[in-house]
Amino acid sequence: MKEEFEDIYHEEEYDELLNKWEDMLKNKKKYFFDVFEFENIIDYYIDIDKANNALKAINLASEQHPNSINIQIKKAQVLIDKGYASQALKIIENIELIESSNSDVYIVKGTALNAINRYSEAEKAFDMAVSLSFEDKVDIMQSIASSFEHIGKYQISLKYLLEAFKLESDNLLLLFDIGYCYEKLGQIKKSIDFYNKYLDKEPFSENAWYNLGILYSKADMFDKAVEAYEFALAINPEFSLAYFNLANAYSNNEDYLKAIINYKEYLNYDGVNVEVLTYIGDCYESIKEYDTALKYYDDAIREDAFFSDAYFGKANIMVQYEKYSLALDFIHKAIQIDDMNSEYFYLQGNIYSELKRYHEACESHKKAYDIEPSEIDFIIALSDSYSKNNNYLLSKNILIEGLKDNKNSSQIYFRLAAVYLLLNNKSQALEAFENGLKINPSAHMDILITYPDAYNVKEISDLIESYMLKDLN
Numbered sequence: 001m002k003e004e005f006e007d008i009y010h011e012e013e014y015d016e017l018l019n020k021w022e023d024m025l026k027n028k029k030k031y032f033f034d035v036f037e038f039e040n041i042i043d044y045y046i047d048i049d050k051a052n053n054a055l056k057a058i059n060l061a062s063e064q065h066p067n068s069i070n071i072q073i074k075k076a077q078v079l080i081d082k083g084y085a086s087q088a089l090k091i092i093e094n095i096e097l098i099e100s101s102n103s104d105v106y107i108v109k110g111t112a113l114n115a116i117n118r119y120s121e122a123e124k125a126f127d128m129a130v131s132l133s134f135e136d137k138v139d140i141m142q143s144i145a146s147s148f149e150h151i152g153k154y155q156i157s158l159k160y161l162l163e164a165f166k167l168e169s170d171n172l173l174l175l176f177d178i179g180y181c182y183e184k185l186g187q188i189k190k191s192i193d194f195y196n197k198y199l200d201k202e203p204f205s206e207n208a209w210y211n212l213g214i215l216y217s218k219a220d221m222f223d224k225a226v227e228a229y230e231f232a233l234a235i236n237p238e239f240s241l242a243y244f245n246l247a248n249a250y251s252n253n254e255d256y257l258k259a260i261i262n263y264k265e266y267l268n269y270d271g272v273n274v275e276v277l278t279y280i281g282d283c284y285e286s287i288k289e290y291d292t293a294l295k296y297y298d299d300a301i302r303e304d305a306f307f308s309d310a311y312f313g314k315a316n317i318m319v320q321y322e323k324y325s326l327a328l329d330f331i332h333k334a335i336q337i338d339d340m341n342s343e344y345f346y347l348q349g350n351i352y353s354e355l356k357r358y359h360e361a362c363e364s365h366k367k368a369y370d371i372e373p374s375e376i377d378f379i380i381a382l383s384d385s386y387s388k389n390n391n392y393l394l395s396k397n398i399l400i401e402g403l404k405d406n407k408n409s410s411q412i413y414f415r416l417a418a419v420y421l422l423l424n425n426k427s428q429a430l431e432a433f434e435n436g437l438k439i440n441p442s443a444h445m446d447i448l449i450t451y452p453d454a455y456n457v458k459e460i461s462d463l464i465e466s467y468m469l470k471d472l473n
Contacts, residue, residue, distance in 0.1 A: 073095065103133045126147075179211070284296060297313040342367075376402070379398060392422045410446070
C-alpha cells in the first residue's frame with residue numbers, strides 16, 4: 001500500500017503523514033486527517049500485521065468521518081484479521097444495503113463468510129465481486145483464489161484461477177498457483193503442464209523447478225525429477241532441500257552412488273540428520289557395502305538412540321550376514337520404539353521363519369498384515385506362515401481375501417493353487433493356477449514354494465506347456 005501512496009505523494013510526504021499520526025498517539029494530541037489519509041494509515045498497519053494499531057486508526061477515522069463507507073469496509077477487514085468475522089459480517093451486511101455495487105464490499109463479505117465456514121455463501125459473494133469488477137478483475141480473482149487456497153478449498157480456488165487465466169494466459173503468478181492447486185488436488189499431470197508453462201516464461205525460478213521435481217517423483221518419473229532438481233541447483237547451488245530430494249530421486253531410480261553423493265551434500269548444508277544418515281546406510285546396503293551401511297546406521301543411533309529405522313537397517317544387514325539372532329535383537333528394538341510399522345513386523349516374521357520358529361513367524365506376519373492388509377508381500381508372507389503351520393484353510397482364506405485388492409497378482413494365484421493342492425482340491429487348484437498363468441506365465445515356479453511336488457501333477461505340467469507354447473507363438 002505504501003507504493004500506491006507514493007505514486008501520488010512524495011516519500012517525504014508519506015513519512016510526514018505517518019510521523020504526524022505517531023506524534024498524535026504519543027503525545028495524546030488530536031489532528032484531523034482526511035479519508036484518503038486515514039485509508040493509507042490503516043493500510044500501512046494492515047501491511048505490517050499490526051491489527052490493533054489499524055483498529056485505533058479506524059476508530060478515530062469513524063469519529064471524524066462517520067459516513068465513510070471505505071472506512072467501515074476497512075474496519076470489517078481488520079476485524080476479520082483479529083478473528084471477529086461474525087462482527088465483520090454484520091458491518092458489511094449493513095454496508096451492502098447502501099453500497100451494493102462496490103466489489104470491495106463483496107470481497108470482504110466473502111472473506112468473512114469463509115472465516116466462519118460458510119463456504120457456499122462465500123463463493124456467491126465472491127462471484128458478485130467478480131461480476132462488479134472491471135480493470136482489476138484478474139487481481140480480484142487471484143485474491144479470491146488465495147482466500148480459498150488458505151483454507152484448503154483448492155477446487156474452488158482453481159475455479160477462479162482458471163477464469164483469470166482465460167483473461168491473462170501469460171500471468172506468471174496464475175500459472176504457478178494453478179500448478180500448485182492441481183498438485184494439491186492430486187492431478188499431477190495437469191500440475192506438471194502448468195509448471196512447465198510457467199518455466200517456459202520464467203526458466204530461472206528455482207522454486208518452480210523444485211516443485212516440478214516433486215511432481216515428477218510423485219509420478220514415478222525419476223529421470224525427469226533428477227533433471228528438474230539439477231536445474232534448481234544450477235540456479236541456486238545452496239538449495240539444500242533440492243540436494244535431499246535429488247538424492248531421493250536417484251535412490252528411487254536405483255542410482256545409489258549418486259544418491260549417496262547428494263545426501264552427503266545435503267548434510268554439508270543442513271548438518272547432521274539421523275534420517276539422512278539412515279538413508280545413506282540404506283543406499284550402501286543396496287549396493288551390498290554392508291560394513292559401510294552399518295557405520296551409518298550406528299552414526300544415526302549415536303545421534304538418536306530412539307530412531308527405529310536405524311535399528312531396522314541393522315536388522316536387515318544381520319539377515320544378509322545370516323546372523324539371525326542378532327537380527328532379531330535389532331528388530332525387537334525397532335518395534336519397541338515403533339509398534340505400528342508393518343515393515344518391522346514383516347521382517348521380524350521373516351527372521352523367525354529363518355530360525356524355524358514358525359508359530360512366532362506367523363504371529364509377526366499377522367501383525368504386519370493387520371496393519372496393511374492390501375500389501376501383497378504381507379498377504380504372501382502370512383499365507384506361507386499359515387501353510388508352514390499346517391493351517392491350510394487359513395492360508396486359503398487370506399489369499400482369497402487378498403485377491404479383492406490385487407486381482408492381477410500372479411503370485412497370489414500360484415500360492416492359492418498350491419494351497420488347494422494341499423487341501424486335495426485339484427479342480428480349484430487348476431483354476432487358480434491357470435489364472436496365474438494368464439497374468440504372468442513365466443512366474444509359474446512360485447507354486448513350488450508352497451507345494452514342491454506341483455510339477456508331478458500332470459494337469460499342472462500340461463498347463464505350463466500349453467502357456468509356454470502360446471508365448472513361443
